[in-house]
Amino acid sequence: MRPAWLEVSFDALAHNLSLLRAKAGNAQVVGVVKANAYGHGAGEVGKELLRLGVWGLAGATTEEARELRKAGIVARILLLGSLHPGQAREVVELNLIPSISTLESAEALNAVGKAVVVHLEFDTGMGRVGFRPEEAQAVKERFGRYENLLIQGIYSHFADAEK
Template sequence: MSLYPRTWAEIDLRALQHNVRLLKEKAAGALLSVVVKADAYGHGLVPAGRAAYAAGADWLAVATVSEGVALREAEIGAPILILSPFLPVEAEQAVYYDLRASVQDVEMARALDAAAHKLGKQARVHLKIDTGMRRFGAEPEDAASVAKEISSLSHTLLEGVWTHFAWSAGDPGFTQRQYSLFQETVRKIQESGISIPIRHCANSGALVQHPQMTLDLVRVGILAYGVSHIPDGPRLPIQRVLTWKTHVMALRTVPAGQTVGYNMTWRASRKTRLATLGVGYGDGYHRFLGNKGWVVIHGQRAPIRGLVCMDQIMVDVTDLPSVSVGDEVTLIGEGVSAEEVATLVGTTPHEITTRIMSRVPRKYLH
């Protein structure tokens, strides 16, 4: 007997592929790497990775070795770059599954080289340069010497050099300074006689706001999923990939003056008809949406009343008299975008889609 989900996310892989083709054209000859870390921002690691690669993505990018392994075990043959640092004990697994590694020092490169020697393979590494994030990467003044040491390793190829912008969608001055520092660092590495096949720094924001910074490869994340975190600038005709839905589970009428939900944070000013929906923060629905967010029922907005509970939320359907138990409700989608939800709670749309929990089944549309 199949289960009937109380809440679910519909993932339109056709829209994802449309976006990949559009972004590949926008990259204007540079390689396109689609970032599928964090379960493809909540869209599903393997289905999204497979669809993106089939649509023309040249590379895929992940955050962890385990994410890369999952793609390989799903028989996805794309070049895969691990963006985040990982432990030396994971080096052998990374090399075995032909995963490109980001490194900031020769110590990690040596661990990968030793693993490659043991396995009879070649490790491929990308040297990360810290130009302003202060998170992970070699200092620019040390990069040439680190690159030289990596290049001397017998079973390792220095395939790329890259950096990451701190705020490419919002601070053009700082982004330009990062870009200039990166270019100068790359020049010094090359002047020392070291070849760099792939240089990359542009992310989603830079692709839209600073297309001159695309270089050899562009890493696109949230834009591939039809969500934009860029408040101003050119708009691309990307299509939304994820729609999150639930059902009306119960209805009740609350007299004027009564409170609703935990901590009694909302009080009815009139006789109010409430719909209880089958979703809550246990599913990843943001708790900060209590008393400020809305959902869409029958094409109309219904405001959230009271705090978001772990498994339910209550919405006001007083002005929607035709609402019945079992009706479909949109949490993210037409009429309530991830960008709008993110603005309401003071975060990024990346977090809104990524926080959708595994107990919310994904339905894939091909």
């Protein structure tokens, strides 16, 4: 077996973030550290991104977010993966920002009984997960009845990254 290692340049990370910010204008930048920051160490990379002033961090799963909390990260953490209704209580306890893609998940989260900020995911063509655009009005009406869910953002994955 050959020895192998990976070195992450925080100077390069800062440079790349500055390039993104230049393109983003007034939009906030979220540091995506899912899959252990793509194998680079979510805790370390996440702390550096926060030091550089990102809005917050994003991970794919509740388990990833739990690891970030264990690493001492108290900043905003957005969950990009779908929320399973059985994870609603833990999401609230960890003070996470879940992505909601089904009414079942919304119901479970609302039932926890504490105010929680959420993002809604819409499926705009990938066909994987999220509310469909034609459901937008019904989703809006339904969320108007949830006393504990505060919509902070709405997002989608582009169906075609080349366009």
